[in-house]
Amino acid sequence: MRAFAHLLDRLSLTASRNAKLTLIEDFLRGTPDPDRGYALAALTGALSFDAAKPAFIRKAVEARMDAQLFAWSYDYVGDLAETVALVWPERPGANREPELSEVVEALKTTSRGEAQQLIEGWLDALDADGRWALLKLMTGGLRVGVSSRLAKQACANLGGVAIGEIEEVWHAIEPPYGDLFAWLEGRSERPSPDAPGRFRPVMLAQAIDEAVDFAKLDPAAYAAEWKWDGIRVQAVSERGERRLYTRTGDDISATFPDVLDALDFEGALDGELLVMRDGAIASFGDLQQRLNRKTVDAKLMAAYPAGIRAYDLLLDGEEDLRALPFVERRRRLEAFVGGLKTTRIDLSPLQPFETWEGLAALRADPPAGDPAIAEGLMLKRWDSSYEPGRPKGPWFKWKRDPHLIDAVLMYAQRGHGKRSSFYSDYTFGVWREDETGERRLTPVGKAYFGFTDEELKAIDKFVRDHTVERFGPVRSVRADLEFGLVFEVAFEGLQRSTRHKSGVAMRFPRINRIRWDKPAREADELTTLERMLD
DSSP: OHHHHHHHHHHHTOOOHHHHHHHHHHHHHHSOTTHHHHHHHHHTTOOOOTTOOHHHHHHHHHTTSOHHHHHHHHHHHOOHHHHHHHHSOOOTTSSOOOOHHHHHHHHHHOOHHHHHHHHHHHHHHSOHHHHHHHHHHHHTOOOSSOOHHHHHHHHHHHHTOOHHHHHHHHTTOOTTOHHHHHHHTTSSOOOOOOOTTOOOOOBOOEEOOHHHHHHHOOGGGEEEEEEESSEEEEEEEETTEEEEEETTOOBOGGGOHHHHHTOOSSEEEEEEEEEEETTEEOOHHHHHTTTTOSOOOHHHHHHSOEEEEEEEEEEETTEEOTTSOHHHHHHHHHHHHHTOOOSSEEEOOBOOOSSHHHHHHHHTSOOSSOGGGEEEEEEEETTOOOOSBOOSSSEEEEEOOOEEEEEEEEEEEEOSGGGTTSEEEEEEEEEEEOTTSOEEEEEEEEEOOSSOHHHHHHHHHHHHHTEEEEETTEEEEOOBTTBOOEEEEEESEEEEOSSSTTSEEEESOEEEEEETTSOGGGSOBHHHHHHHHO
């Protein structure tokens, strides 16, 4: 457990991607099985424990210290695992320090009733770093700045193979990945990827640089299609197994049984998951009603019917098409979708163009309806094969310019992980007239990125200096016509929302600039956002 705790601690304090990669690679090389396999599973989000819940942890610590003191400590630190790790009473030598594999295997088999005693015994045996790592492992929120793909890249570096080879077999192997490490270290053959219904690593696009790339590219070499505003998915129906995966390989089949029922084919499609009604695409807000749910009922599926707009065909029957050029895959895709007997899967139409100027005009005029349903355009070389990862050149994304408004900071909350000591999560608002004609702020969104570390420190100081009320972990900041901090907020789309008091909801809001120079009274009005909707 100590080596895993040390790894998490180093990762949480390291900003560089390459440095994180080296840390993980060194850990995998120097740690024996099965501990390194379980650590890899934790970093890739492949572990979850039903028996270990945050309520158990809170109950355990409140039995050992004053509950109000713990509540104040938690409010100050802002992170449950870090708070408990720091305040848990030391009991040196109370128990033997557990191994990572011992913890994982016990949590996989223990009942909820037994978990409480196990957790308390482990916390007694570990130091503060070990307690923090244990609690992060149990709650599933490591927050050390490592993506699943970065951890897989470390595996690839360990074995001197391409990351696509790791991703190709990933869904055919299970923690603690003994067969994976045996292959990477040359002790056995590569694990077979031939599992029915498996995920194929996706191909991603680069953001286009208009000032540089268009001068070098031939428009005749590229196909264009809209970049629809849903979530990228891979729909697989193979040898009796049906699966729906996100772009990162997460299995979301249980959340979309209606889509799964429509996969009456043999093959694998790449496309966009959307809410579609009679062939018309709804906003991303409608899709959000279906996302991140463990189960869905018939009422929800009827209100928000999901479907797939297909981009590409990876598998046709038993034939792998990924090595074929896009022009051939597209021809096969059109025939494949045309033969399906469902309205839940349709084809993303290509958009003809002859010049980059003509394409720019098309980009400025998205499909009729809510403009947020198309985020921009995708460009794909006609001769491009389907390569895992983000190769340079074959595919580009050309997103529409973000919307910008000026809004006033209203509330702030502490962040997590490295930001747990800073007020880094911000709620902002715009002006509206109340029934008396007085201008008041109404919240329209939240953002927690878009600023530098130095700017974060400055905003944090502003929040602390100008707090007017506290609501648990949230601080209300002075914000009126005469005083306030203005943010220039960028966002990708806007939609009406009955769940928000303002009546609007933003898509991907982030801080674009901090307007220290702008008086709060000059921030935007709610009517500005309403005009954007209209």
